[in-house]
Amino acid sequence: MSVLKITDVSKIFAGPTVAVDNFSLEVGDGELVCLLGPSGSGKSTLLRMVGGFERPTSGLMTIDGDDITQLPPERRPTGMVFQSHALWTHMNVFKNLAFGLKLRGLPKEQITEKVEAVLELVGLAGYGTRGVNQLSGGQQQRVALARSLVLEPKILLLDEPFASLDQHLRERLREEVRDIQQRLKITTLFVTHGQDEALAMADRIVVMRDGRTEQIDRPDVVYREPQTPFVAGFIGTMNLIEGEVSKGRFARADFRIDIPIPDGPATLAIRPEALDLEAAEAGVAQVHRVTDYGTHGLVDLDLGDGTRLKAMVAHPDLFSEGQKVNLKPQAMAAYRDNARVYRS
Amino acid sequence: MKQLAPALVMASGRRKSIPVRIPTDWTGIIFAVVLSAAVILPLLVVGVWAFTEVWRYPNVIPQQFGLRFWNQTLTRADVWSALTLSLQLSTVVTLLSAAICLPAAYAFARLSFPGRNVLFFSFLAGHAFPKFGLLIAIAAIFLQLNLIGTFWGVVLIQLVGTLLFMIWIPVAAFQSVDRRMEEAARDVGAGPFRVFWSITLPQAGPTIAAAVLLSFVGTFYETEGAWLIGAPGIRTMPVLMISFINNQMVIQYGAVLSVMLWVPSFIALMFARRVIGGGAFARGFGG
Ligand SMILES: Nc1ncnc2c1ncn2[C@@H]1O[C@H](COP(=O)(O)OP(=O)(O)OP(=O)(O)O)[C@@H](O)[C@H]1O
Ligand SMILES: [Mg+2]
Numbered sequence: 001m002s003v004l005k006i007t008d009v010s011k012i013f014a015g016p017t018v019a020v021d022n023f024s025l026e027v028g029d030g031e032l033v034c035l036l037g038p039s040g041s042g043k044s045t046l047l048r049m050v051g052g053f054e055r056p057t058s059g060l061m062t063i064d065g066d067d068i069t070q071l072p073p074e075r076r077p078t079g080m081v082f083q084s085h086a087l088w089t090h091m092n093v094f095k096n097l098a099f100g101l102k103l104r105g106l107p108k109e110q111i112t113e114k115v116e117a118v119l120e121l122v123g124l125a126g127y128g129t130r131g132v133n134q135l136s137g138g139q140q141q142r143v144a145l146a147r148s149l150v151l152e153p154k155i156l157l158l159d160e161p162f163a164s165l166d167q168h169l170r171e172r173l174r175e176e177v178r179d180i181q182q183r184l185k186i187t188t189l190f191v192t193h194g195q196d197e198a199l200a201m202a203d204r205i206v207v208m209r210d211g212r213t214e215q216i217d218r219p220d221v222v223y224r225e226p227q228t229p230f231v232a233g234f235i236g237t238m239n240l241i242e243g244e245v246s247k248g249r250f251a252r253a254d255f256r257i258d259i260p261i262p263d264g265p266a267t268l269a270i271r272p273e274a275l276d277l278e279a280a281e282a283g284v285a286q287v288h289r290v291t292d293y294g295t296h297g298l299v300d301l302d303l304g305d306g307t308r309l310k311a312m313v314a315h316p317d318l319f320s321e322g323q324k325v326n327l328k329p330q331a332m333a334a335y336r337d338n339a340r341v342y343r344s
Numbered sequence: 345m346k347q348l349a350p351a352l353v354m355a356s357g358r359r360k361s362i363p364v365r366i367p368t369d370w371t372g373i374i375f376a377v378v379l380s381a382a383v384i385l386p387l388l389v390v391g392v393w394a395f396t397e398v399w400r401y402p403n404v405i406p407q408q409f410g411l412r413f414w415n416q417t418l419t420r421a422d423v424w425s426a427l428t429l430s431l432q433l434s435t436v437v438t439l440l441s442a443a444i445c446l447p448a449a450y451a452f453a454r455l456s457f458p459g460r461n462v463l464f465f466s467f468l469a470g471h472a473f474p475k476f477g478l479l480i481a482i483a484a485i486f487l488q489l490n491l492i493g494t495f496w497g498v499v500l501i502q503l504v505g506t507l508l509f510m511i512w513i514p515v516a517a518f519q520s521v522d523r524r525m526e527e528a529a530r531d532v533g534a535g536p537f538r539v540f541w542s543i544t545l546p547q548a549g550p551t552i553a554a555a556v557l558l559s560f561v562g563t564f565y566e567t568e569g570a571w572l573i574g575a576p577g578i579r580t581m582p583v584l585m586i587s588f589i590n591n592q593m594v595i596q597y598g599a600v601l602s603v604m605l606w607v608p609s610f611i612a613l614m615f616a617r618r619v620i621g622g623g624a625f626a627r628g629f630g631g
Contacts, residue, residue, distance in 0.1 A: 053527055073530040080531045086524035090546045099542070100532030144528075151532060 002064050002077070002154035002187045003029055004050065009059030011045050011211075019045040021211035023059075027155075030185035032178070034198040037208030038234070043191040045211075047157050050189060051080045063154055079148030083160040085140045087132040093119070093143055094128035100151045118150040121180060138169045145177065149184070156181070156188040162197070170194075174201055195235050199223065207231045225343070229335040232269040239275065239309045241268040250334070253303040254284040255327060259334050261342050267335040272298065275311040276328040283324030285309065292316040301325070387606075393599035413596035417604075426584040427604070433495070433570075433580060434563040434608070437502045441559055444503075445510035446552065450540075452511065453518035467511050476568060483572050493577035501569035506559040513558070517551035518544065557612050564608045581605055 004027040011020040020042040027033045035043040048054045050061060052073035061069045068076050087096050097115045106114075119125050122142040132140065141161055148156060161177070162170040178201045181188050192198055198205050199219045207214040207222065207230075215227045226232035233240050243252035245266045250259045252268075259266070277299060288300040288308070297316020301309040309327075313319065334342035392406065393399070394413070399406035417423055451457070452464050482501060483492065491497030521544050529539045545552075567582040574583065585601040 051527075051531060053530075072535075073527065074533045074535055078531070080528070082524045082528060084522070084524050086522060086528040088525055088529070088543055088547075090549075099529070099534075103533045103538070147528070147532065 001029055001185075003027065004155050004187055004189065005060075005062045005065075006046075006050070007060045007062075009046070009049060009056045009061060011042070011049060011054060012057045019211050020049070020056075023211065023213060025206060025213070025216070027187055027189055029187055030182075031203045032181055032188040032190060032201060034202035034205045035189065035191045035208055036193065036195060036198040036205050036234075037214075038193060041208040042211035043193070043208055044159055046208075047080075047159050047189060047191050050155065051078050051157050052076045053080075077154035078157055079151055079153030079155070080157040081141075081144050081148055081159065081161045083163050085144040087140055087144055087147070089132045091132070092128065093124070093130050093132065093135070096132065096143060097128075097147050097150050100147070104151075114150055118146045121149065122146045123176070137165050138173060141165065141173065142176075145180075149180070149186075154187065156186050157190075158188065159191045160193070163192075163194075170197070171200075177201070199235075207234060225340075226269070226333070227340055228338050229267045229269065230338075232333065232335070237272050237310060239268075239270045239272065241270070241303075241307060241309070242266075243268060245334075252307060253305040255303055256284075257327075257329065257332075259342050261334060261336070264336065266341070268332055269335065270309075270329045270332045272310040272312040274329060274331040275309065276330060277301075277311050277313060277319065277325040278328055279318070280324060280326045283326045285325050285327055287319050287321055287323040287325060289321060290316050290319050301327075390599050390602045393595055394603045396596060396599075413600050417597065417600045422579065422584060423601075423604075426579050426581045429495075429578065430564055430581040431608070433498060433502065434560050437499055437506060437563045438556060438560045440499065441503055441506040441510045442556055445507060446514055449511050449514035450518050450544075453515045464511075464515075467507055479569055479572050486573055492573060493575065495578060498570050498574045498578050498580075501573045502563050502566050505566055505569060506563060509555055509562075510559050513555035514548065514552050517548035517555070520551075521547040561609055561612050565605065 004025075006023060006025045009020060009023050010018070012018050023042075023046060025033070035046060037043050045054060049056050052068070052071060052075075056069060059069070060067065063077060068078075073080075088099070091099070094115055097118060098111050101111045101114060115128065116125070119127060122145055124139060124142055124146070127135070127139070127143075132143070135143065145158075145161070158177070162173050165173065174197055190198075190201065199222075202219055204216060205219050205222045206216045209230055215222055215231045217225075217227075222231065223235055226235060226238075229240055232238045241252050241255070243250050243255075243266060244264070245251075245259055245261055246263050248258060248260050250257050250266060250268055257268075259268070285301040285303050288302045290300075291298045297313045297319070299311045299313055299316070299319050301311060303309065311327075319325070332344055333340055395409050395411065396406040397410040397412050398408040452460065479501070482504075486492050486497050486501075491500065525547065526539050526543055529543045530536075534542065565582055567580075567586065570578065570580045571583045571586070574580065579587070581601070582605065585598065585605070588597045588601060
């Protein structure tokens with residue numbers, strides 16, 4: 001039952017590198033917030049500041065109103081799961097989980113009880129005597145999660161915990177983690193640079209870029225209504241077309257479309273699934289490649305000036321390489337000066 | 345030993361790498377054969393000589409085996425006192441070296457302080473120049489300090505000799521400990537000292553044990569310093585052996601003492617295997 005509040009936090013490394021730039025966020029009680037962004041956008045740095053492993057250059061962090069900004073990691077009510085699991089290889093699974101409890105001076109029976117309960121929770125009952133290196137990658141990551149959970153932290157922090165696992169396992173584990181998180185109603189901050197992970201798990205997504213927030217919203221909103229061209233391009237597949245608007249008409253190469261905004265440069269964003277194609281002798285785009293995925297097809301297009309677009313089609317066999325087509329967007333958005341100015 | 349140390353450091357530096365599969369190539373096999381011939385053959389010859397009473401030229405094996413020279417050697421009081429002294433020296437030097445070097449190694453590996461690189465380099469530089477000249481200079485200083493011919497004089501000189509691998513190897517060991525493991529320990533509530541004791545030290549342990557072992561064995565066999573500073577009062581096993589060989593050219597005396605000198609190596613190796621286990625020990629060497 002905890003709220004994490006980050007207010008105007010910055011981190012400047014020697015160099016100087018501004019890793020996190022005036023960042024603010026409130027993670028509500030029992031909420032799972034994903035920090036999503038490209039490599040180097042400051043996600044890990046932010047998470048490590050919450051965990052106490054980096055000191056903010058400026059700003060304030062509180063948990064349930066208590067200032068934690070200056071506390072060392074061992075005195076924070078946070079639990080961190082690292083990408084590299086960071087289990088202690090000279091201890092078996094039980095000792096890994098019991099270490100923190102022992103430091104808290106709990107009696108032996110209670111430690112055993114708690115460790116067994118948490119092993120059960122992560123689906124590893126009976127694995128206590130195993131060595132860390134006798135576990136698979138997925139099991140190691142589960143133990144790492146259990147090591148944090150057993151101490152009942154107020155805030156759970158996860159830094160790309162599944163990054164080193166294969167696709168299949170990753171999908172399974174993220175469901176498990178989401179289940180556990182919802183069962184325990186634990187306030188969670190989760191770092192990833194996989195958008196599908198964020199879309200699948202998060203209550204809210206924070207899209208980060210260069211240490212700053214681009215957008216904070218529910219996953220479906222981030223997907224459907226990206227606030228900036230960066231978010232539009234980062235979440236899902238998006239056709240971003242730079243062009244000029246003149247007298248209410250957007251133009252790029254031979255492609256023209258009406259957009260009721262003032263004259264000037266603009267970026268048009270169209271999802272592949274919202275881009276319909278119409279075969280035409282004098283079409284503005286040429287089919288470059290057709291890929292058939294069984295359930296649907298993907299058509300790569302060329303606007304003639306090197307601009308590449310993707311369109312999702314129901315019947316890929318209707319299109320062939322070299323064919324000319326016209327573009328019929330069903331929905332689109334236009335951006336100017338890093339803000340959305342039009343949506344249809 | 346001097347050539348060995350850098351190789352060890354490099355090896356232990358890549359502990360986390362995937363074990364390299366050794367392909368059965370002929371170059372490797374030839375290397376192995378030549379190496380074992382170079383290492384084992386002399387040992388074998390010396391070992392045989394130690395138990396030989398008569399062995400004249402054209403014969404491939406000795407005419408008469410026996411323990412006569414063992415008897416003669418082991419009944420000598422100076423052999424026993426030299427052995428005891430050598431063991432004492434090695435123990436004291438190793439313990440002192442560990443007490444001084446391990447904290448220093450940790451500091452080099454983990455902290456940044458002004459002059460860190462210069463200081464670290466100076467440890468290595470001391471071993472880059474011919475050692476004997478350095479020893480003479482130190483001997484001159486020790487003479488003024490009345491340390492010549494004393495136990496602690498020899499301890500000091502031998503201590504200097506261990507600094508290289510007692511700093512270099514543990515630095516590599518501490519550096520190769522995963523920082524995330526330490527952070528994870530902080531995360532569950534351990535203070536910095538507890539982290540060092542419960543995580544860093546056990547993780548670096550096997551490699552550090554290897555360094556301590558090298559230091560012990562290396563000190564036991566150290567001759568130049570022990571002779572230059574210790575003579576005439578302090579006579580270690582290797583020094584005694586040299587004087588034996590100089591005084592009477594009986595091969596068997598040298599051979600018997602040689603075999604006796606192997607004892608600490610074997611004890612140390614067995615100890616190492618028992619205490620840290622074959623696998624962990626190999627890992628310390630980057631295996
Ligand atoms: N200890 C450090 N010293 C100096 N610069 C650092 C340090 N840690 C991170 N940085 C810099 O801060 C910026 C943000 O790094 P950070 O690790 O937070 O990115 P990230 O979003 O987690 O990226 P990734 O997805 O690759 O993990 C980068 O430019 C990085 O080079
Ligand atoms: Mg990161």
